[in-house]
Amino acid sequence: MGFKDVFFVCFLFVLVSIVVSGRELRSISKPDPDDGVGTARWLASQNTWGVLSTISLELKGAPFGNVVSFSDGLPDKGSGIPYFYLTTLDPTARNALKDERASLTVSEFSTGSCGKKDPENPSCAKLTLSGKLKLVQGNTKEAESAASALFAKHPEMKGWPKNHNFNFYKLDIEDIFLIDWFGGPKPITVDQYLRPRM
Amino acid sequence: MGFKDVFFVCFLFVLVSIVVSGRELRSISKPDPDDGVGTARWLASQNTWGVLSTISLELKGAPFGNVVSFSDGLPDKGSGIPYFYLTTLDPTARNALKDERASLTVSEFSTGSCGKKDPENPSCAKLTLSGKLKLVQGNTKEAESAASALFAKHPEMKGWPKNHNFNFYKLDIEDIFLIDWFGGPKPITVDQYLRPRM
Numbered sequence: 579m580g581f582k583d584v585f586f587v588c589f590l591f592v593l594v595s596i597v598v599s600g601r602e603l604r605s606i607s608k609p610d611p612d613d614g615v616g617t618a619r620w621l622a623s624q625n626t627w628g629v630l631s632t633i634s635l636e637l638k639g640a641p642f643g644n645v646v647s648f649s650d651g652l653p654d655k656g657s658g659i660p661y662f663y664l665t666t667l668d669p670t671a672r673n674a675l676k677d678e679r680a681s682l683t684v685s686e687f688s689t690g691s692c693g694k695k696d697p698e699n700p701s702c703a704k705l706t707l708s709g710k711l712k713l714v715q716g717n718t719k720e721a722e723s724a725a726s727a728l729f730a731k732h733p734e735m736k737g738w739p740k741n742h743n744f745n746f747y748k749l750d751i752e753d754i755f756l757i758d759w760f761g762g763p764k765p766i767t768v769d770q771y772l773r774p775r776m
Numbered sequence: 777m778g779f780k781d782v783f784f785v786c787f788l789f790v791l792v793s794i795v796v797s798g799r800e801l802r803s804i805s806k807p808d809p810d811d812g813v814g815t816a817r818w819l820a821s822q823n824t825w826g827v828l829s830t831i832s833l834e835l836k837g838a839p840f841g842n843v844v845s846f847s848d849g850l851p852d853k854g855s856g857i858p859y860f861y862l863t864t865l866d867p868t869a870r871n872a873l874k875d876e877r878a879s880l881t882v883s884e885f886s887t888g889s890c891g892k893k894d895p896e897n898p899s900c901a902k903l904t905l906s907g908k909l910k911l912v913q914g915n916t917k918e919a920e921s922a923a924s925a926l927f928a929k930h931p932e933m934k935g936w937p938k939n940h941n942f943n944f945y946k947l948d949i950e951d952i953f954l955i956d957w958f959g960g961p962k963p964i965t966v967d968q969y970l971r972p973r974m
Contacts, residue, residue: 627895629827631839643881645902683841697825704843
């Protein structure tokens with residue numbers, strides 16, 4: 579085994595380490611900041627978790643953010659619509675069943691592609707989808723797609739305890755707040771977001 | 777250079793890659809899940825960003841989460857109280873000046889110590905601090921500590937444009953929601969959180 583071979587093995591090792599850490603490579607496909615719709619859809623598709631804010635029953639109407647996993651579809655085949663798997667053992671689902679108003683917030687920082695930028699730097703993109711958090715009725719086509727979308731990105735969910743009564747929920751989007759560059763939020767309509775031109 | 781030397785260099789390469797990715801090592805000091813207060817303080821101290829939820833003016837009272845940077849003090853010398861550097865060019869500060877009710881949500885997932893656990897798995901800890909988001913008056917002792925706390929963890933902030941009128945804000949904590957294990961939220965009082973026994 580010559581020096582070149584060993585060097586090649588070394589190189590492979592490092593490459594595998596980077597792929598396993600899985601954070602830097604995802605950034606390759608980040609759309610240009612001018613493409614607000616593309617960036618918003620990219621953030622919804624690349625992130626696997628975010629903060630879902632609802633109006634708190636326990637805290638008498640105060641806003642309450644909670645860490646949740648979500649999925650907008652199969653990897654790289656997202657619809658832009660976030661689906662969730664929630665139980666009313668947790669306040670977020672209880673809040674939503676009383677007051678549907680909710681927002682899901684995700685950060686590019688979680689994907690690892692902001693590098694050394696501060697998470698609050700406008701060029702480290704951030705997305706808030708606001709709307710109504712709705713229970714997806716069981717035994718429907720939509721419940722089936724929600725299950726495929728969520729279980730593909732969150733395989734652990736399949737084994738979550740049946741007696742905790744997890745249900746699928748979705749966010750019906752009514753407003754989109756995207757910061758992906760300096761100069762304030764990008765104006766994006768829900769229609770543009772849901773039907774991006776490729 | 778023998779095979780052993782090359783192997784050693786290889787090993788060092790991989791180790792350096794892991795250290796540079798910088799995510800796994802921070803987990804060392806995570807408190808035991810039984811120590812709810814310690815875990816909550818650890819989450820507030822280790823995270824550099826979170827989602828700050830307010831009641832939206834533009835969305836007529838709907839909950840609105842926004843990605844923000846924060847700091848509870850100098851690294852490993854946190855007070856547990858999150859400070860922010862916000863501008864009213866952004867809706868979150870505008871919302872808070874009208875209605876102070878707010879919550880800050882952070883996830884252990886951001887620190888890299890959840891490993892392969894799903895972000896919604898209760899053993900991947902999550903913390904929501906709820907209370908009132910208050911402007912810190914300029915030229916006070918508290919404004920000075922807020923500046924030290926924030927600029928230590930977010931050096932980029934020092935250079936943010938003066939004409940954007942950034943101001944320091946803090947969350948006056950009134951309620952603590954912590955999930956760090958199975959079996960529902962840990963009961964933690966604000967007093968316990970602010971004065972943990974070491």
